[in-house]
Amino acid sequence: MTPRLELRHICKRYPGVIANDDVSLSVMPGEIHAVLGENGAGKSTLMKIIYGAIRADEGEMVFDGNPIASHGPSISRALGIEMVYQHFALFESISVVENIALSVSGKFDLTALANRVRDVSIKYGLPIDPHRFVCNLSVGERQRVEIVRCLLQMPKLLILDEPTSVLAPQAVTKLFETLRQLAAEGCSILYISHKLDEVQVLCDSATVLRNGLITGTAKPKQSTPIELARMMVGADLPETHLDPSTTSDTPFLNVDHLTAPSDDPFGVSLNDVLLSVFGGEVVGIAGISGNGQAELISFLSGEVLFKGADTITLDGKDVGQLDAGHRRERGLAFVPEERLGRGAVPPHHLSDNAMLTGHRLGMVKHWMIQRGKANDFAAQIIRKFNVKTTGYESAANSLSGGNLQKFIVGREIELGPKVLIISQPTWGVDVGAAAFIRQALIDLSRTGAAVLIISEELDELFEVCDRLHVICQGQLSKSLDRKNTNVEEVGLLMTGLKSNPNSNIGEAV
Helix, strand or coil: CCCCEEEEEEEEEECCEEEEEEEEEEECCCCEEEEECCCCCCHHHHHHHHHCCCCCCEEEEEECCEEECCCCHHHHHHHCEEEECCCCCCCCCCEHHHHHHCCCCCCCCHHHHHHHHHHHHHHCCCCCCCCCEHHHCCHHHHHHHHHHHHHCCCCCEEEEECCCCCCCHHHHHHHHHHHHHHHHCCCEEEEECCCHHHHHHHCCEEEEEECCEEEEEECHHHCCHHHHHHHHHCCCCCCCCCCCCCCCCCEEEEEEEEEECCCCCCCCCEEEEEEEEECCCEEEEECCCCCCHHHHHHHHHCCCCCCCHHHEEECCEECCCCCHHHHHHCCEEEECCCHHHHHECCCCEHHHHHHHHHCCCCCEECCEECHHHHHHHHHHHHHHCCCCCCCCCCEHHHCCHHHHHHHHHHHHHCCCCCEEEEECCCCCCCHHHHHHHHHHHHHHHHCCCEEEEEECCHHHHHHHCCEEEEEECCEECCCEEHHHCCHHHHHHHHHCCCCCCCCCHHHHC
């Protein structure tokens, strides 16, 4: 049988780093092939070479037995190669169907295409309204758009770079059914994921990269996640320790009956939200993307102000009418779910990105930037959080997704906040870095800070949180003690299959 894809001795070099070093692999028709490795191992670079988004310095690519010379994404799509990027390639100012139309060759009927988008998204369990503007979509909903766009093209080779990072467990199950169906029909799938339990369940074979080199291959169904992780990092993984907490007498962050109708016709209205986070604890909010997380975060961070100043308090002080900058002055730190564009300025150096929120630490004097202090602060983050980069002069968009996430999380923790709000803390982060970030959040809480995590990773929330809430259709559940609940109960609350009553936090704990 002729391989669907063959890579022969692929090399790609950048200043100061070899992204891919003599990489060779093959993928058969109908095979689901995992590519594993730490952040910065060269996985995304290799996928972009296959898709034609970047060009290899050396090596050869063969598709269905035919050598492929230099090619771009348009040629790849004509061959039947589709790719879902980890960082989405969508225009925010136009609708879902208009974004998808940009990848359709030849003439098209926008109304008919919208109907196809709706039908395919429902068929594969990834429902999306084709007429919604992308700027109003959550990260999870944008992921659905990217996957549906590819499925519409009936690909021969589908490349998925962290496709389940922001999908709910139910959506992941449905996606896996779809991928198995595609594979049975002869579609080959290249699958990048840091979720090794998913790789073990889904994939037929795996190639492991470390520092740009292939360091091994495996049959995931015959391996354990621990064995796969050891192949990736070359050592045993660090364990996360959730020590007992001592909480403050009063909440550092308090939300008192927040009700807010959505101005966006596609948004989610918040209904009587009650939330308290005490110093010394980690509280998690679970929920399927698009159930009000974005709206709640915008009120908590100060991006959107609330008419009632006393509805939101920080350390006992009313902040509902304070903007994001003034809330940061009161001790709030925030890590958004979208790294590029909101958490960092992609083309700017890491030292510049460190100043985005760290400028209050003496980096600006008499309106002049103290460049040395900014560089030192960025270098401190890089060192303490083990960020793989050539230095603080590296552009943010030159880092892998996981390393940029470590830098952003490190920047906010190094501010020494009273309250840290973090959304999707380990999205697209490898197993070793994820364990590092989770432990850093626990350690911050144990120094007395209040930490609020919004995540769709239930395993993550159960690993690091003292208490949990679930958000569903704009309503927040009562507080759930981690020790007295389970994944099944939280999952039912996430899907609305179990009643989701509001409850005063003092009565629930």
